[in-house]
Amino acid sequence: MTGTSPFRRCPASAGAAALPVPERARRYTLHSPFPLLPMSARLPYTLLWILALPFVLLRLLWRARRQPDYLRHWGERFGSYAGKPPEKLIWVHAVSVGETRAAEPLLRALLAQWPDHGVLLTQMTPTGRETAEALFGKEPRVLLAYLPYDLGWLSARFLRHFRPRFGVIMETELWPNLLATCRRQGVPVALVNARLSERSARRYARLPALSELTLGALSAVAAQTEDDARRLNALGAPQPRVTGSIKFDITPPAAQLELARQFRSGFDQRPVLLAASTRDGEEALLLEAFKQHANTDVLLALVPRHPQRFDEVARLVQSRGLKLQRRSDNAPVAADTRVWLGDSMGEMFAYYAAADVALIGGSWLPFGGQNPIEACAVGTPVLLGPHTYNFLQVAEQAIAAGAAQRLPDAEGGVKEALALLGDPDRRARMAQAGAQFSLAHRGATARTVAVLKTMPAQVEQA
Template sequence: MLTRLPYTLLWLLALPFVLLRLLWRARRQPDYLKHVGERFGRYRVRAPGRVIWVHAVSVGETRAAEPLVRALLAQWPEHAVLLTHMTPTGRATSKALFGDEARVLRVYLPYDLGWLARRFLHHFRPSLGVIMETELWPNLLAACRRLQVPTMLANARLSERSARRYARVPALTSLTLGALDAIGAQTAGDAVRLRALGARRVTVTGNIKFDVAPTPAAEARGATFRARIGARPVLLAASTREGEEALLLAAFAQHAPPDCLLALVPRHPQRFDEVAGAVKAAGLGLQRRSDEAEVAASTRVWLGDSMGEMFSYYLAADVALIG
C-alpha cells in the first residue's frame, strides 16, 4: 500500500485534468462524453452469469484480442466475456467485431484508483482477467490480487525504452508485475525485459495478432474494393496518425507513378474530414470509400473513411505501408 501511495496521490491530483482532457477530446469526438459514469465504476449492465474479463485499451488491442475472445467463448460456453476499453474507438471496434453477441459485453475500465477498481470488480465479479499487451495499472492489479481474481498479461510487449521508464520506479513496477499470475510475452526480448523488472511466470507465446484471420465477409468486401479500383496499382497507407498524412501526400505526389492509387486510411475516425482537407490542399484528386462509387481514373487518393474494414483494404492493395 505504501509503495502505491505516491502513485495514487498523483492520480488524485491529476483527476481534474483527466476530466478536462475528456472534455477537450470530446470537441472532436463527442463519444468521449458517453458512459462517463463507467470511468468511475458506475455500470448499468450486468453479466447474465459467470464472467471472463478481457481488457483491450483501444483499437489495436481490441483487434488483437478477437481470436482470444472467440476461443474463450468456445472453450467456456457458460461464461460471458466482458471487454473493457479506454477509448470510444476501441469500444466501437469491439461492437463491429462481435455485433450483438449476447455473451460479449463492453464497458469502460475505471480510472486507476483503488476504490474504483474494487467497485468494478465487485460489480462484475470476473472469474479471471486477461489484460492485452502492456496495460499495467498498479491499483487495479492490487485489487485483483486482494479479491483473488487471477489475472494475466497476454500478448505482452515491452520495448527497451518502456523498460527504462518502468525501471525508474523499481519498487512499484516489481509490485505491479508481481501481482500478475502469468504473462504471455510476444518475443524472447520482451520476456527478458519483463523478468528483469520483476515479472514472474513469463512464457513466450508469440504475437496473437498472427492468429487473426479475415472473415469471408471481409474477403468479399476486399474483392469489391478491388473491382471498384480496377487494374491500377494500389498503395495502402494504413492506420495513419496526425502529422503522417502530410508527409505521405507530399512524397506520393512527387514520386508515385501517375496511375498509382493511394488508399489512405486514418486510424481515428474523427480525423476523416481533416485528412480529406489535407488531400485537397495537396492538389490530389480525392474520393471517399463511403461514396460507394467506382474509383475514377483521375482519382489519386481514395480515403478509407470507414471502421472495421482494414482487412478489406489490405486485400485490395498491392503494397501496404503501416505507420
C-alpha cells in the same frame, strides 16, 4: 491518460517456456493468499491521479467535440454499471482498436474452453468499443463496458459489480491500483500477448518499486517473444512464458475479403498503393513523395490510424493539390482521383486485401510502427520504415521471410512501392512469402489458453 496506462507499450516463438522469477519479485507472486501491495509505492501515483482527474475529464469533453461517443457510458468510467452480470464471468481488457482485434481469437477460445461462462470485454476508448461491438455484438455471452479510471475505490466498484473469476489483460495495459485491488479481492489476472520494447523497458525501470509491485501482482504472463519475456521478467513479472503473437491466429473475415473485391471493382484496375495506419506528420511526408514520384494512374489509399484525424488529413491532401475521394462516399473512384481516404473503422483487412503494396504507418517517424501481420495474412507485400521498435521481432521475421522490406525514410518507401507496382513477379513472391510467414507462426491462442489454465484456484474452479 484516458487510454494509456503508465505500463503500456512498454514476434513469435512456438514454445511456452518459463523464465526464472527474479528474487525481488518472488515475494509478490500469487503463492501467498493475495497479500496487499504496499501502498507506499503507489501513493504518489494515486495522488497524481487524483490531481489529474479534473483535467482528464476536461480532455474527455474536448475529445468529445470530434468524437461524441466519448460522452456515452460516462458513468462506467467511474465504476457505475447497469444490469446484473452473469454469475460466472471471465474479464478481458483490450484498451483500444488494435488490442480488441487481437483479442478476437482468444476471446472465442475462452468461450469454447469455458462454455458455462460469459466474457466481459472492457476498453478505454470509443473506437475500441465500436470495434468490440462489430466483432461481438451478436454474441449473447459477451458483455461490453469501459474500465474505470485507475483509482482504488473505482476499481473496487468495478470488481464488486462484475465479480470476474479471473482477468486477462491484452499486451501491456497495466494499471497499478487496479491490479492491487484485484489481488486484494482474490481475482487472478494474466497479462497475455504481452510486448515490451527496450525503449519502454528503460522508461519503466526509472520507477522500479512501482514496476515491480505492479508486474509482481500478476498471476501469469504470456509474452510474444523471448525478448519481451526477458524485459518483463527483469522488471518483476512472474515466470513469463513465450507463447507468440495471437494476431497470427486472426483469420481474415470473409466479409472483409468480399469488401476488398468491391473496393477493387471501384478502382478500375488501377495500381493501388496503401499507406496504412499513418500517424500525425507521416501523411505530409508520404503525400509529398507520392506527388513527386507517382504516375497519375497510381491510386494512393491513405488510412490514418486515428479517426479523429480523418478530416484533418483530407484537408492536408487537398492542400497538396491532389484530387481526393473518401471511402465514406461509397462511390467508384474517378479516373483523375489521386488519393482515396480510408475514413472508416474496422475495415483494415479489406484495405490490405484491396492494395497491391502496403506502406505500414507509425514506422516513418519515431512512433514505433504498427503490426504487419494483417497485411502478410492477405498476401500484400509490406514496406516498413526505420522505426519499428514496438514490433521489432515480427518486423525482422517478416523481412527475413521475404514478406517485407525496410526503407530508410518515407520518400524511399514510396519510391520502392512504385518500383514494386511495376514488378508483378517480385510482388507475387513477396505475397506468397507473407502468406507462408503468417501460417508458420499460428498457434499462440492455444498456448495462451494453456497458460491461463495454470493460474491459481479460481481458474481451476471456473
